[in-house]
Amino acid sequence: MPTAAPIAMNSDARVIPGRECGSCTLCCKVYNIPEIGKAAGKWCKHCTPGKGCAIHESLPSQCAAFNCLWRTQEALPPHWKPEQAKMVITIFPLNGFIYVQVDPGAPSAWLKQPYHDQLRQWAKNNLEKGIHVIVFVKDIATLIMPDQDVTLGLMKPTDGISVRRNFAPGFSKYEVTLIPGDTAGL
Ligand code: SF4
Ligand code: SF4
Numbered sequence: 001m002p003t004a005a006p007i008a009m010n011s012d013a014r015v016i017p018g019r020e021c022g023s024c025t026l027c028c029k030v031y032n033i034p035e036i037g038k039a040a041g042k043w044c045k046h047c048t049p050g051k052g053c054a055i056h057e058s059l060p061s062q063c064a065a066f067n068c069l070w071r072t073q074e075a076l077p078p079h080w081k082p083e084q085a086k087m088v089i090t091i092f093p094l095n096g097f098i099y100v101q102v103d104p105g106a107p108s109a110w111l112k113q114p115y116h117d118q119l120r121q122w123a124k125n126n127l128e129k130g131i132h133v134i135v136f137v138k139d140i141a142t143l144i145m146p147d148q149d150v151t152l153g154l155m156k157p158t159d160g161i162s163v164r165r166n167f168a169p170g171f172s173k174y175e176v177t178l179i180p181g182d183t184a185g186l
Contacts, residue, residue, distance in 0.1 A: 013072035023050045024083035027068055030101040031088075035060040041104040041138045069098075085115060087135075092157055094181070098122055099157065100135045107137045119144045132161065143176060150174045156181060 028047035032040040046054045053059065069089040070076050082088045086109035088101045100119065102109050110116060123133045124146040133144040134152070141155035152161070158181030166173050
């Protein structure tokens, strides 16, 4: 089972009026859902892409509790709607990090503009709070820093990170250590 970020619960957040899923079904593709044995990056067998879920009456608990950040954060403009951006954004509840789960069918979506500049801006705005922006393509992670993208490689959503910046004349490089987290429930 891929370890890419499971659906993050966000049920307490209020859905902004007008932010309907409509023809978006991207969260039914990008996440792993252990409860129904669904692997990350593959369409759920219950999903008709562009239309929706066939088992509304008996949703897995992760699905029932899920809203992506585009639905609940007015500050996210319309172009961040996941079906357009090809990315689903959540705040991961265990660490408060901003997780960006990219559609593996469009793995470089996060490098396109205006998205990449905005990811960098979020990294800048949140660095002092200890909140990181991490992009996942399946379970391969990239840490977005205010001035660089740092490839992390295989990462579980529950892993912590420790970031150190090494300076040299005319050059600086981040050293990132993954801190294994609890995988129970993934
Ligand atoms: S990714 Fe967001 S907008 Fe798209 S279907 Fe899921 S919850 Fe709805
Ligand atoms: S069970 Fe339904 S809501 Fe959950 S991933 Fe599958 S299609 Fe989407």
